[in-house]
Amino acid sequence: MIAGLLTAVLTATLVQPLPPSPAQLEEPDLAATWTAPLHTEGRYIVDAGGSRFKLKSGNWHGASGTYDGSGDVDDPANHHAGENSNGIPLGLDRAPIGEILDSFAELGLNSIRLPFANDMIRDESIVPDQAVAANPQLRGKTRLQVYDAAVSALTDRGFAVILNNHTNTTRWCCGVDGNERWNSSQSDQQWEDDWAFMAGRYRDNPRVVGADLYNEVRRDVFDDPNWGLGDAHDWFAASQRAGDRILNEANPNLLIIIEGINWVGIPVDGFPHGRPTLEPVRTLSHTLAKPGKLVYSAHFYGYTGPNHSGATGTGETSDPRYQDLSRDELHDVLQRQAFFVTEDGQPYTAPLWISEFGVGGRDEQDPKVRAWFENFVDFLVANDTDFAYWPLVGWHENRRGNGWALAHWDSAGNRMFLDDGDDWRASAWHRLVNASSRDFEVGG
DSSP, X not given: OHHHHHHHHHHHHHTSOOOOOXXXXXXXXXXXXXXXXXXXXXXXXXXXXXXBOOOEEEEOOSTTOOBOSSSOTTOGGXXXXXXXXXXXXXXXXXXXXXXXXXXXXXXXXXXXXXXXXXXXXXXXXXXXXXXXXXXXXXXXXXXXXXXXXXXXXXXXHTOEEEEEEEESSSSOOSSSSSOSSTTSSXXXXXXXXXXXXXXXXXXXXXXXXXXXXXXXXXXXXXXXXXXXXXXXXXXXXXXXHHHXXXXXXXXXXXXXXXXXXXXXXXXXXXXXXXXXXXXXXXXXOOOOSSTTOEEEEEEOOTTSBTTBOOOSSTTOOSSOOGGGXXXXXXXXXXXXXXXXXXXXXXXXXXXXXXXXXXXXXXXXXOHHXXXXXXHHHHHHHHHTOEEEESOSEXXXXXXXXXXXXXXXXXXXXXXXXXXXXXXXXXXXXXXXXXXXXXXXXXXX
């Protein structure tokens, strides 16, 4: 009896909400804090008024797919983390869209990376009513129309939206899954046409600010992508073509965001393999049709490494993961692989956006994993780097589920949030999102 009472008291103490962050105490009118369109000046992203606009972003995934690729597509068990998005932004079955956006604002975000799959564009089927149960105004719509509604809601609220071509086909990435390259499951022409369509579709919405061209370009079973060889797998050339076409034909106001190469080689000890990320940019960087529009991006997770695929079992090598590195080793590797692009006065100088990073929350007890996240956040703060956390939205039941998200909803619509008092990531997150940023100065 006494033990039970003590347990109840301790549990209640653990889940007491943290004191509100400064952003929560007085949430500003986000729409009034910046003016579209955005452009770049050296390493900075700048708004139309000449003020620094640091991308403090998160990923609202789902429209790119959650299906693992085998079994009944309607069974949540066959979707990543048991979460079936039905090919639309996750959580619309559990919470009104306004409540979801309230959570993004509470987190201190000013921008959202909104992934999509190419086949969403041509999918004319109607989204099941259950997929939008908490948003009945979205019944009877296609996936693209629901995506439109998400874009409109976000931009009406003042968020900047970055369109992200995450997958060709609507399934969870990122292994050997038909989504390895921009042209894995479709032609180059179709990919470029789809980008012209998406960029043009939101041309009249100035708060749609970016085109994130493709996610985690990587090897398929037989072939590597490359940076500048001029063949059908040349990511440098393909991204240059698509970026120029968007700017010339569809929407000259968009930032063109180009991620490095995520993986090449065979993940077996003794064979060449690794993550080039942005290292090829040192010797070959983009010059787009319109200046002031190029942003480079990279992804980092603790369970991957500079030469580690992130796999466990098949595809696992003896190479260290990022979370195995000391703080100084990690920072040296990050600088070499991506952060160097922000060096002033170089041919490759551009803003860097870490468009994916993340870690498990409440259930993550591994001290190496926790240390990696703290060290990575420290590096983002020290370098004043633009960022986008993965993911923002998840499901939970009885406070258990996909613990990587920062905001979770259960089937009854109850929210579990980063600041509930039992999530170890909260202090690091507020350190990151509330860190002071250097202001851009003309000529500075």
